[in-house]
Amino acid sequence: MSKKGVHVKVDEFKTDVGLFKNLELSIGRIVEEKWAEPMGPTPFPEITTLRDWDMKLLQRYKPFYLPFCDVCCLCTFGKCDLTGDKRGACGLNMAAQQSRIVLLACCIGAATHIAHARHLVEHLMEKYDRNTPLNVGGLNIDIEAPVTRLVCGIKAERLKDLEDALEYCEKQVTHLLSATHTGQEGSNLDFESKVLHAGMVDQVGMEIADLAQISVLGFPKADPEAPLTDLGFAAADVSKPTILVIGHNVPSSVGIIDYLTDKGLLGKVEVVGICCTAHDITRYSSMAKIVGPISWQLRYIRSGLADLIVVDEQCIRADALVEAQKVKAPVIASSPKNCLGLENRTENPSEQVISDLVEGKVPGALILNPDKVGEVAVETVLKVAPKRNKFSIIPKKEEIIKDAQECTECNECMRACPNNMPIPKAMKAAAKGDLNPLADILEDCIGCGRCDSACPNDFPLHSFIVKAGEEQLLKEKFKMRVGRGAIQDVEIRNVGGPIVLGEIPGVVALVGCANYPKGGKEVAEIAEEFAKRRFIVVTSGCAAMSMAMVKDEEGKTIYEKYPGAFDAGGILNVGSCVSNPHIAGAAIKIASIFAKRKLRANYEEIADYILNRVGAVGLAWGAMSQKAASIASGFWRLGVPVIVGPHGSKYRRMLLGRKDIDEDWYVYNARTGEKVYVGPTPEHLFTAAETKEEAMVLIAKLCMRPNDTSKGRAVKLTHYIDLHKRLYSVMPDDIHLYVRNQADIPITMKDEILKILEKKEWKEMGIPDPTLLPRLIRKTKGE
């Protein structure tokens, strides 16, 4: 472990020589080597270090650009029309401009997570101890930070050890962002390589954040049996004073729980959360509850159930303060990144801030000290709640009917709705007293509120929809397993072989935001389909919440029906957005622990291993944010394909393989050095699926890898063909590309498939020891 910036400051130092005042001593870097594994080839890689690897990926998975518009408007040369083969005043063409926009998005995403990690680490070092040991799973985990070890080549043991990696990430994002300036990068493929770099450092940043909070705040440590928590509108007893926390960065929420604990007020105030702060506060305390994913913000605030709102950072509605004022709920902003225009009251006496909030003299306060947030939030909510009396702006049924009778069906709401929901038709029914069509809309509504903004009559349409579905909403209470954190080394040892050989058909990661095309229930359906098929289903973030919001006939959610272990048929919630590297880490640990590949700063080889052998696929069905873009790009560079929902097509670039071009699908056989055709495995690195049916078929297909044994390939083909036949009513038309020899053919489909193979003039092929890296070819005897 290397340490930078050891700094000693002494006010007064008396020696035989004399008296020294204000003595300061700085030592550059101390190298303390405690990790026996030799340093790999790419420690702390710079933005071009892994460029060759990126180009190998991009040669196979070529970008398909999907521009939103024809112009670039990023500098005063512009606007420049880039239509077709035109170039802008700076010389850039449309392909490079699109990849530049993707890089910008990924830099935003990576910077957000890295800044989140920086804040957490500094806060925890200041509040607790710089020397706090890192512990994400006790004796069950030896490789505490697989991503950081792989990328940086360091083994962090204590909180303070994370600073080197953080500094590295910050430097990389600065370099990457600078490449988007006018007149920097000119090649779309080089922009794409930088996109992959942004994703990789993002994974390091996220890993640091979760590592720090798990270790210091006592979150579940790689626990397959992490407790179940309540989720939904009815999860908390809102007859009590209720604090709603929204965002991603947990210290201010921890401040609230700690203050309640210290003052003996636990149980007298409810703490509920939305989005990833909700994940992390339920990892911290069983007293906290979850309202729902990111899209639940408007409906919950307007319902008036929250008496006070605390926001931290990321994915918070920019109008949270405006909406809170409508229901007379004070707001405390607690992050320098999201001040909401509020006065900074951090240094004011708490009593004064509390009094101003309670009396309604100010709509909210900016408080940049988590402990003070705890005190002010709790003391304020106790006084505000009785005054508010759960004041709500959700209209009465009669008011909706009256307004609906004035609706002109101009369609502006529907045209503003991302999912084209039939609001005008529902308003027509409402005018006649039938609110059921409006209630049906709530089921699929992503809660953006664009219908409200679009209505020329200023009808609060989102509130109408919430009222229509309110009866059901207020009864909703589900069970979700709280984030378990990392995957244990022993779990990897148990499943590494079956995954690499293909006998466990795949690892599916259902992650991301809640920008769904048809509601969150589709996520639950997909998760259960693959758990039943004995895939390993991993989840995080809003997707982990959405899949909890469906019950079976016995009233059970999937978290109550499926185990939380990293094993076939398990459904594991790893935690919040910053927990995603546990999923990447599991793939890395398969290469390291099961296959004994060198881990330390050995990125290219490990990524090559994962791409060719680990049947893992990500699905971000409701991906919305720039963070989701950078998370996905971290998986791409590591060789894990990602599927997004149809709204993900608006990320403006796919990375698609072409199964019809044979030469794209050759690898080296590491045993002999021969180049061998292995079929389109996996076919794509990034694609958007139009429907859940397409996503399910794609998941099964993208789990195939060149290294699958025949037994494993037969299992994977069985799932692919079965899903295809069930959902598409036909056999896949590309089976011949995935059958390498007759032993690959699922036994129950042998006759049918043999006929297809004959028709396609199929020829048997071998199963190599696959790699894209010539340096991994082992010399054969006689060479």
Added chain:
Amino acid sequence: MGVKEEPWQTAEIAGPKKALLILKPEVVAAMVKKAKRPLIVVGHLAAEDYSEDAKMIDYAIRMSNAAGIPVVATAHVVSEFIKRGFSSATHMPAMDIGDRLADSEWKGLDGNGPYDLALFMGLPYYMEFVILSGLKHFSTNLKTISLDRFYNPHASWSFPNLSIKDWKDNIEIIVNKLGGN
């Protein structure tokens, strides 16, 4: 709704190059007849929208049968074609067919060369919007037509925003002009 170059989803503004409006459906039929290698791309909404007596998928089948145009069914909509006794649709994800159409070297579904006209219907509006944009910018000899009842500005030609009745009347004329019944 007026006959305007106005995107259905209000914020999906495109340009400077925008789809020309299809004001006379006969022109679409003429373009299809003139095309050497036309193709119809049909998304999953074709089997859901717009009403029981005006489903896009049924018109796609009639057009294909009338003019011998190959069909690519995206997502899972191939099953709906099969239910209707139409078994020649090729199934392919929307992103895959978009990617291939953008490639001027692609030999087509039958290996006989690239397409010169692609007619789109039934994809989610915003997804069709970006795929048509990809084709506008990166395909070299391909023209695109959006046959949904909403103006989709990245196509080469598109209907304006239409009522279901107007859309049905227009599409009937196209099918009839192609020799369908």
